[in-house]
Amino acid sequence: MSNHTTDLPGKPSAAALEQMNYSDLGGEQMFYALHRAQNPSVQILLAGHFVTERPFSYALWVRWARHLASRGVTALRFDYRGCGESTGEFHRLTLTSWLEDCRAMLGLLKAQNPELPVVLGGIGMGGLLVSLLFAEGLGDGMLLWSPAANGAGALRDTLLRRLAFDLANPTTGQAKTWADYESSLQRGESIEAAGYTLSAALWREAVEMKLILPGGGRDQGADNRGRPWKMVKLGQAHVPLIPGGGLWQAVNPGLRVRRAPLSPDLSGFFEENCEWIRSKFGGTNTTS
Amino acid sequence: MDTLQVWRYEHHVMRKCFEIIVQGLRLRGVAHLPASDVAPATSGFDGLGVVLLHPGFLPRSAQGDTAVALSDALARQGIVAARIDLPGLGDSEGDLPEDSFTFIDRVQEGGFAEVADECVEKIKNELGLRRVVIGGLCGGAITGFYSLALRRNSWLAGLVALDPIFHLVRPANAPAPGAPATAAKSDWTMRRELLRNEVRVALLNSPLGAPLQKTAQQLRSLIKKPAPKTASIEAVPPANGDAAAAPLPPETNFKLVECVEQILATELPLLFITAEDPTKPADFDYMHYLLAREPGHATHERLVGTDHGFVSGNGKSRMIECVSNWITREFDHAKPAQSAAAAAS
Numbered sequence: 001m002s003n004h005t006t007d008l009p010g011k012p013s014a015a016a017l018e019q020m021n022y023s024d025l026g027g028e029q030m031f032y033a034l035h036r037a038q039n040p041s042v043q044i045l046l047a048g049h050f051v052t053e054r055p056f057s058y059a060l061w062v063r064w065a066r067h068l069a070s071r072g073v074t075a076l077r078f079d080y081r082g083c084g085e086s087t088g089e090f091h092r093l094t095l096t097s098w099l100e101d102c103r104a105m106l107g108l109l110k111a112q113n114p115e116l117p118v119v120l121g122g123i124g125m126g127g128l129l130v131s132l133l134f135a136e137g138l139g140d141g142m143l144l145w146s147p148a149a150n151g152a153g154a155l156r157d158t159l160l161r162r163l164a165f166d167l168a169n170p171t172t173g174q175a176k177t178w179a180d181y182e183s184s185l186q187r188g189e190s191i192e193a194a195g196y197t198l199s200a201a202l203w204r205e206a207v208e209m210k211l212i213l214p215g216g217g218r219d220q221g222a223d224n225r226g227r228p229w230k231m232v233k234l235g236q237a238h239v240p241l242i243p244g245g246g247l248w249q250a251v252n253p254g255l256r257v258r259r260a261p262l263s264p265d266l267s268g269f270f271e272e273n274c275e276w277i278r279s280k281f282g283g284t285n286t287t288s
Numbered sequence: 289m290d291t292l293q294v295w296r297y298e299h300h301v302m303r304k305c306f307e308i309i310v311q312g313l314r315l316r317g318v319a320h321l322p323a324s325d326v327a328p329a330t331s332g333f334d335g336l337g338v339v340l341l342h343p344g345f346l347p348r349s350a351q352g353d354t355a356v357a358l359s360d361a362l363a364r365q366g367i368v369a370a371r372i373d374l375p376g377l378g379d380s381e382g383d384l385p386e387d388s389f390t391f392i393d394r395v396q397e398g399g400f401a402e403v404a405d406e407c408v409e410k411i412k413n414e415l416g417l418r419r420v421v422i423g424g425l426c427g428g429a430i431t432g433f434y435s436l437a438l439r440r441n442s443w444l445a446g447l448v449a450l451d452p453i454f455h456l457v458r459p460a461n462a463p464a465p466g467a468p469a470t471a472a473k474s475d476w477t478m479r480r481e482l483l484r485n486e487v488r489v490a491l492l493n494s495p496l497g498a499p500l501q502k503t504a505q506q507l508r509s510l511i512k513k514p515a516p517k518t519a520s521i522e523a524v525p526p527a528n529g530d531a532a533a534a535p536l537p538p539e540t541n542f543k544l545v546e547c548v549e550q551i552l553a554t555e556l557p558l559l560f561i562t563a564e565d566p567t568k569p570a571d572f573d574y575m576h577y578l579l580a581r582e583p584g585h586a587t588h589e590r591l592v593g594t595d596h597g598f599v600s601g602n603g604k605s606r607m608i609e610c611v612s613n614w615i616t617r618e619f620d621h622a623k624p625a626q627s628a629a630a631a632a633s
Contacts, residue, residue, distance in 0.1 A: 018314075021305055022303060022304070022305065031303075054349075055347055058346070059345070062379060083353070084356070194351075194352055195353065195597070195598075195599030195600075196352065262391055263376075263384040264386055265386060
């Protein structure tokens with residue numbers, strides 16, 4: 001737990017406490033990081049990208065959580081089972097498993113402060129997953145950053161990376177196209193891509209799972225229960241956070257390094273989003 | 289941290305978060321603890337642990353979660369493995385520069401050596417290890433070498449260097465040190481390269497992508513030797529005197545090369561695993577150069593048909609197999625190497 005007094009951007013503020021730990025779920029260890037705010041008025045669950053995007057966006061995702069905690073919003077981020085720091089065999093897991101992970105983490109977050117409202121926050125695949133929980137009536141608000149329109153979209157960049165690798169490694173008689181990969185998955189075969197085994201079961205679910213946005217507006221509004229929601233489209237300025245940004249790594253690592261800044265100053269963007277949460281659920285600026 | 293025994297699962301590897309304070313910053317990591325019925329208190333390897341430093345600017349899990357998979361495999365062998373984020377990265381506190389090159393420059397010059405040295409010692413004490421092997425992919429390995437050069441503690445048992453880069457990584461349009469300015473790529477050349485790659489990615493997405501891709505591959509296969517679809521461990525040609533005398537290219541990270549030469553001379557067990565993509569033009573063979581000059585107590589494994597992160601072409605499992613076998617060979621004389629391969633799988 002940290003209670004440093006500092007205003008270095010990479011450090012939690014004096015108001016924030018960070019706790020990293022594991023939670024048991026179905027015999028697996030789920031990694032989570034709880035960024036506690038002092039006197040929080042609202043809490044947020046942060047559901048992250050599909051695993052292949054995770055390493056490239058991680059630094060900014062952590063900074064977003066720290067920014068929230070420093071502004072009176074307790075944030076919980078986590079790794080899906082089989083991904084990153086969490087245990088589990090990736091090839092045995094599907095989007096339903098990760099939806100369960102979101103549900104479990106939501107329970108863990110609510111238990112911290114049962115009386116506080118909880119916003120469901122998600123990026124890419126995480127946005128898709130929390131939109132389903134919101135549609136079930138869970139959460140008091142929702143903030144999505146470039147959510148995947150469907151599960152297949154979330155997996156698409158990984159498969160494109162595999163295609164890019166194949167393009168760079170021609171093999172006589174074994175050239176495959178996007179359609180070849182798609183039909184392989186539909187036939188029940190698995191595909192190795194970017195260090196992971198994408199199973200046919202994962203693909204089947206991914207194709208079927210669609211983003212659900214409530215009514216009340218195109219990009220933001222309130223659902224029929226009056227719960228506020230907002231969807232933000234990420235742009236070039238947010239490159240490390242953009243789904244698929246990691247594709248540059250596969251196509252040409254040198255170019256990606258040149259194009260993508262490592263840790264751009266997104267404090268304005270963070271503050272804008274944080275302000276939306278506070279405007280809906282109250283709270284004060286706790287930065288010293 | 290509590291004593292390791294308390295936290296071990298009976299039948300499988302357990303992960304545990306840890307936090308250490310170094311230079312006033314809270315640095316976070318995860319330890320992979322062997323199951324209690326595999327190797328009580330790591331006695332199979334006489335208190336050996338492996339500490340993996342994060343690769344480049346990525347978090348400690350690495351691309352494709354390769355560092356996680358490697359740590360799990362080591363823990364299955366009965367070795368405690370720990371992964372740590374150095375300042376500014378992953379879950380650790382600290383500053384991170386806005387641009388990648390400032391960060392990369394710091395790594396290349398050994399800017400993380402002091403903090404890594406302190407980290408490794410603290411992790412050793414926290415986990416109750418008696419001997420430590422430092423490991424790292426790319427930037428992690430570079431930091432590991434500089435850290436070893438700073439202080440040679442008696443408990444440091446070796447280093448695993450996964451595809452270290454011995455040349456300086458610089459902006460694509462910057463001239464290499466000592467090279468004439470005309471040799472540098474112009475902005476126009478850069479723009480052209482970017483456009484080509486944009487078009488390539490767009491084509492992959494379009495309906496035209498499939499037929500064009502097939503045709504391009506067929507044409508290429510006619511004029512090029514096909515590359516292996518999966519990574520394979522290939523023999524390293526013996527070093528010879530000519531390699532030792534070869535002039536180093538101007539873009540060489542001379543400071544790093546000198547540092548590695550120093551460490552080789554100490555006879556510390558070192559494992560180098562290089563990833564080789566046969567379709568890309570070969571760089572200067574730094575491994576051949578280094579080992580011809582000073583073989584030390586080093587092992588060099590070549591993985592052909594995978595990428596720098598060991599994520600494509602089954603590179604992850606081949607890399608883990610190499611590391612597990614080397615650890616068994618070097619540090620556990622009671623066990624045959626085959627058991628390490630079993631742990632890796």
